[in-house]
Amino acid sequence: MILYKEIKALQPALQPLRAAGKSIGFVPTMGALHNGHLSLIERSRQENDLTVCSIFVNPTQFNDPKDFEKYPVTIENDIAALEKAGNDVLFLPSVTEMYPDGTTPKVHYNLDYLETILEGAHRPGHFQGVCQVVHHLLNIVQPNNLYLGQKDYQQIMVIKAMIRQFQLPTMVHAVPTIRENSGLAMSSRNMRLSNGERSHATAIYEALSGIKTAIQQQPIARLEQQAQGYLLQHGFEKVDYVSICQAETLLPATDADKHLPLVALAAAFIGPVRLIDNLLLQ
Ligand SMILES: Nc1ncnc2c1ncn2[C@@H]1O[C@H](COP(=O)(O)OP(=O)(O)OP(=O)(O)O)[C@@H](O)[C@H]1O
Ligand SMILES: CC(C)(CO)[C@@H](O)C(=O)[O-]
Numbered sequence: 001m002i003l004y005k006e007i008k009a010l011q012p013a014l015q016p017l018r019a020a021g022k023s024i025g026f027v028p029t030m031g032a033l034h035n036g037h038l039s040l041i042e043r044s045r046q047e048n049d050l051t052v053c054s055i056f057v058n059p060t061q062f063n064d065p066k067d068f069e070k071y072p073v074t075i076e077n078d079i080a081a082l083e084k085a086g087n088d089v090l091f092l093p094s095v096t097e098m099y100p101d102g103t104t105p106k107v108h109y110n111l112d113y114l115e116t117i118l119e120g121a122h123r124p125g126h127f128q129g130v131c132q133v134v135h136h137l138l139n140i141v142q143p144n145n146l147y148l149g150q151k152d153y154q155q156i157m158v159i160k161a162m163i164r165q166f167q168l169p170t171m172v173h174a175v176p177t178i179r180e181n182s183g184l185a186m187s188s189r190n191m192r193l194s195n196g197e198r199s200h201a202t203a204i205y206e207a208l209s210g211i212k213t214a215i216q217q218q219p220i221a222r223l224e225q226q227a228q229g230y231l232l233q234h235g236f237e238k239v240d241y242v243s244i245c246q247a248e249t250l251l252p253a254t255d256a257d258k259h260l261p262l263v264a265l266a267a268a269f270i271g272p273v274r275l276i277d278n279l280l281l282q
């Protein structure tokens with residue numbers, strides 16, 4: 001694996017490969033890598049001639065400064081894991097490399113209602129920051145294919161909207177969520193959980209699975225309420241939302257929408273850590 005920290009070193013390395021018609025797959029991450037990330041690398045390796053992974057803890061997408069400060073950093077392990085997974089190129093920029101003129105955004109991304117619901121509503125500015133960094137990374141790497149995890153369901157829709165807005169020539173691929181045996185979705189933030197918190201954290205998957213089992217039998221509002229109650233009874237201290245939505249638009253689902261593809265999404269705090277998860281319901 002070759003590691004680049006500077007755009008001016010990475011770009012001339014990629015350019016001849018692109019000119020020779022090689023396809024580039026790109027996996028952006030914030031590091032603290034786990035098997036979820038590695039499944040994105042694996043998909044990219046299957047479908048491209050070259051895989052580029054980036055590790056960059058992007059300050060502009062954190063609405064909570066404490067969350068940014070505490071974000072886990074395990075760079076030596078990450079490099080070893082990427083080597084083992086057969087990743088070709090690692091881009092590891094600093095904040096000044098990515099934002100030499102400061103982090104103030106130069107563009108407003110038209111995310112419409114996506115920015116006002118779920119993660120958008122609870123993390124003000126988060127998706128503008130995600131678009132700012134992913135837009136910049138896509139301009140740097142110019143990949144044919146971009147691999148994103150379904151765990152961040154709304155993020156995939158947001159990035160697709162950004163790609164449409166700027167007509168970027170990159171195809172987005174959504175990769176299924178990798179879970180622990182307990183059902184807990186793998187997430188870098190799980191590293192911040194104590195053993196006790198980690199075993200309680202499975203409640204988020206159990207609550208979503210409960211919705212999936214009962215979706216055709218019970219009213220949507222009741223299912224959402226029961227799932228919230230379940231989280232609060234099983235170790236979560238605060239629930240930002242449990243919401244059943246139309247899978248294609250993320251608009252709130254009504255009881256008349258049960259023939260449509262639906263997704264249940266949740267965000268909740270266990271100790272100081274905010275976890276998200278979602279499950280497709282059919
Ligand atoms: N369990 C998972 N399965 C598949 N993909 C995942 C999983 N967790 C994260 N990803 C994807 O990996 C990419 C990088 O995510 P990121 O580095 O933020 O990791 P993360 O585990 O989601 O961390 P956190 O949620 O704590 O920020 C994103 O596209 C994300 O959706
Ligand atoms: C896409 C991303 C790497 C942008 O910083 C981040 O939001 C993430 O890890 O999901």
Ligand code: BAL
Pocket residue numbers: 061062152155
């Ligand atoms: N995995 C999404 C990145 C974030 O939580 O900021």
